Amino acid sequence: MKGIPMSALYTASATATGDGRNGHIRSSDGVLDFDLAVPKEMGGAGGEHSNPEQLFAAGYAACFHGALKLVARAQKITLTDTAITVDVTINPKTDGPGFVLGATIEAEIPGVDQAKARELLEAAHQVCPYSNATRGNIEVNLTVA
Helix, strand or coil: CCCCCCCCCCCCEEEEEEEHHEEEEECCCCCCCCEECCCHHHHHCCCCEEECCCCCCHHHHHHHHHHHHHHHHHHHCCCCEEEEEEEEEEEECCCCCCCEEHHHHHHHCCCCCCHHHHHHHHHHHCCHHHHHHHHHHHHEEEEEC
């Protein structure tokens, strides 16, 4: 595939067992090891268990935050007290059976004017592996708080 290196820098591995969204996940190193639950909003029990959308949102937020810091450093801009919030939605497909994801990325970038913050946000969106994986596949909205 074009643009994908032959050797990986890192490989994460996790296994899902049980009943899918009401099942259990465990990473190969055991750091993640917990039950999942369908959220109440989707007809499940919800409660104190996570779900795939929360896990995706957390991973995307952390990755995007790293990308934001990277592009700022490249421009010799020091960022402090920044935060990235990613909201992930699951929606019914409009053109047939199934579901699609959507994401909104909100950046808090204090001490940087709105235009520069937007520029950094757009640059991070080009660098972030999650953004590159989702580009053209799901709708992603970028906002500056």
